[in-house]
Amino acid sequence: MKYESVIGLEVHAQLLTQSKIFCGCSTQFGQAPNYNTCAVCIGFPGVLPVLNKKVVEFAIRAGLATHCEITRSSRLARKNYFYPDLPKGYQISQYELPICANGYVDIDLDGTSKRVRLTRIHMEEDAGKNIHDGHGDSSLVDFNRAGVPLLEIVSEPDMRNPAEAGIYLRTLRAILQYLDICDGNMEQGSFRCDANISIRPQGTDALGTKVEIKNLNSFKAIEKALEYETARQMDTLSEGGKLIQETRLWDENKEQTRAMRSKESAHDYRYFPDPDLLPVVIDEKWIDEIHTSLPELPGTRRSRFLSQYALPLYDAELLTSRRDIADYFETAVTIYPNAKAISNWIMGELFRILKERKLDQQLYIKTWPVRAEYLAELVQLIDQDKISGKIAKMVFDALVDAERSPQTIVKEKGLEQVSDVARIETSIDQILAAYPKQIADYRGGNEKIFGFLVGQVMKSMQGKANPQKVNEILKAKLSCTIST
Amino acid sequence: MELTLKEVQHVAVLARLRLTPEEEKQFTEQLGRILQYMEKLGQLDTSQVEPFDHAATSANAFRDDIVSNTPNPAAILANAPAKEQTFFRVPKIIE
Numbered sequence: 001m002k003y004e005s006v007i008g009l010e011v012h013a014q015l016l017t018q019s020k021i022f023c024g025c026s027t028q029f030g031q032a033p034n035y036n037t038c039a040v041c042i043g044f045p046g047v048l049p050v051l052n053k054k055v056v057e058f059a060i061r062a063g064l065a066t067h068c069e070i071t072r073s074s075r076l077a078r079k080n081y082f083y084p085d086l087p088k089g090y091q092i093s094q095y096e097l098p099i100c101a102n103g104y105v106d107i108d109l110d111g112t113s114k115r116v117r118l119t120r121i122h123m124e125e126d127a128g129k130n131i132h133d134g135h136g137d138s139s140l141v142d143f144n145r146a147g148v149p150l151l152e153i154v155s156e157p158d159m160r161n162p163a164e165a166g167i168y169l170r171t172l173r174a175i176l177q178y179l180d181i182c183d184g185n186m187e188q189g190s191f192r193c194d195a196n197i198s199i200r201p202q203g204t205d206a207l208g209t210k211v212e213i214k215n216l217n218s219f220k221a222i223e224k225a226l227e228y229e230t231a232r233q234m235d236t237l238s239e240g241g242k243l244i245q246e247t248r249l250w251d252e253n254k255e256q257t258r259a260m261r262s263k264e265s266a267h268d269y270r271y272f273p274d275p276d277l278l279p280v281v282i283d284e285k286w287i288d289e290i291h292t293s294l295p296e297l298p299g300t301r302r303s304r305f306l307s308q309y310a311l312p313l314y315d316a317e318l319l320t321s322r323r324d325i326a327d328y329f330e331t332a333v334t335i336y337p338n339a340k341a342i343s344n345w346i347m348g349e350l351f352r353i354l355k356e357r358k359l360d361q362q363l364y365i366k367t368w369p370v371r372a373e374y375l376a377e378l379v380q381l382i383d384q385d386k387i388s389g390k391i392a393k394m395v396f397d398a399l400v401d402a403e404r405s406p407q408t409i410v411k412e413k414g415l416e417q418v419s420d421v422a423r424i425e426t427s428i429d430q431i432l433a434a435y436p437k438q439i440a441d442y443r444g445g446n447e448k449i450f451g452f453l454v455g456q457v458m459k460s461m462q463g464k465a466n467p468q469k470v471n472e473i474l475k476a477k478l479s480c481t482i483s484t
Numbered sequence: 485m486e487l488t489l490k491e492v493q494h495v496a497v498l499a500r501l502r503l504t505p506e507e508e509k510q511f512t513e514q515l516g517r518i519l520q521y522m523e524k525l526g527q528l529d530t531s532q533v534e535p536f537d538h539a540a541t542s543a544n545a546f547r548d549d550i551v552s553n554t555p556n557p558a559a560i561l562a563n564a565p566a567k568e569q570t571f572f573r574v575p576k577i578i579e
């Protein structure tokens with residue numbers, strides 16, 4: 001029997017607020033343990049949480065960008081369970097009446113669009129962090145993260161294989177990054193994912209027994225875990241076994257999932273509306289204000305890049321995957337409209353430097369190693385035959401952190417391309433005179449020699465000769481020599 | 485509504501309460517009586533009444549996104565039964 005997997009994802013996105021969701025503590029990452037804590041987020045008796053308005057605004061932004069209905073009057077609720085990283089014995093979250101519901105995200109599967117429906121987006125507080133290992137009979141608890149605002153974004157089980165799940169996550173992450181509400185850093189845990197997966201015979205509609213997978217800390221882990229789990233479930237069924245609904249942990253080292261010891265009461269959270277927090281009422285005016293402030297989103301921008309700049313899908317996708325890169329590209333193209341050439345330089349040389357300097361870990365790069373206007377000018381110099389492609393790479397490297405334009409650098413270093421026929425001829429004549437044996441070989445039919453000769457000419461002219469001209473003149477001269 | 489012994493035991497587990505068999509029996513009876521009393525509300529016709537989920541009549545008590553707390557981990561940890569550096573220390577968590 002052929003099976004397909006049915007995958008739904010739950011994403012926890014940490015919001016880029018300055019302060020926590022219910023108190024004035026900082027959300028800064030990497031502080032000393034329990035430095036960013038107070039009576040409210042530690043859950044001392046008698047304290048009153050007050051909702052951070054920015055969290056509501058960010059939730060509405062996310063909801064509008066993913067075509068959700070915004071709930072006009074939503075509630076915060078208590079989710080009750082005991083765990084040492086949860087200081088109050090309950091997490092403030094949303095249950096009934098989440099702030100956003102019934103949205104969707106369109107994902108691109110090699111040029112065809114697929115719609116992944118969103119069940120809901122709700123606001124909640126993060127828990128603290130436990131350290132289990134290396135402290136004997138104890139675990140240590142750090143509450144810096146407790147009370148940091150999260151959006152939980154729940155999809156419908158609309159994905160049919162691990163690759164689709166990966167694309168959905170990348171798409172969703174890009175949207176949140178464009179909206180400037182989440183930095184999407186999976187390593188630091190500001191973009192986390194749990195997956196629900198079941199399998200069923202292809203062509204059937206009923207849902208199988210679903211398994212929840214936790215501890216997925218990278219895109220690679222997510223795709224691998226889902227592949228492993230699909231195979232495991234298929235094996236179990238084909239061997240006549242039965243699947244049970246359970247939570248499994250992904251083990252990065254062993255590359256397999258394992259069952260968590262489940263307590264039967266684990267999912268009995270006894271949600272109820274939090275009496276400490278007032279309803280959140282959102283009017284039309286607020287929604288309109290946020291709507292008009294939304295940036296152009298990655299999907300729309302990608303389509304526009306395809307039509308406006310006639311870029312290949314690959315380029316459009318890569319350039320629009322980050323708002324800063326897309327902005328950089330458009331700045332350069334406005335100055336000099338050779339879109340494809342500029343795109344090539346960005347995807348090649350610029351990306352290399354961003355990686356080297358780890359600048360790609362920033363959410364939005366403000367200071368570029370090479371200014372967009374300089375890159376535009378560089379491409380223009382190549383197009384005008386003022387420098388060769390090879391020299392252009394040198395100029396590009398010289399542009400890094402430079403306050404001088406490509407033209408200035410070319411002039412200063414005397415890198416202008418030589419297209420002057422007389423100068424090229426002189427150089428070619430010298431080379432022809434220096435390599436009589438190779439020329440005889442060439443005459444004898446060894447065409448590879450041609451490339452060697454071009455190389456020698458370029459070398460003698462320090463790479464500055466116009467390669468096209470060198471090719472033409474050399475060919476003409478060699479055929480002359482043959483005929484005489 | 486009659487409450488079963490099993491339900492009381494379940495709630496006790498969720499609330500991390502250790503009850504003696506006598507207490508379980510006693511609470512089953514008492515909680516059952518309370519629930520029975522609350523069931524009187526079910527006799528009212530509420531088909532025309534909006535669901536009520538908050539005692540306050542206002543909405544939207546917000547704060548601005550400003551860091552206003554001066555960190556004081558020593559004070560936060562002062563009442564901790566056990567600590568290590570500036571961590572809270574708890575019995576080892578398994579799983």
Ligand SMILES: [Zn+2]
Nearest residue numbers: 023025038041
């Ligand atoms: Zn706090």
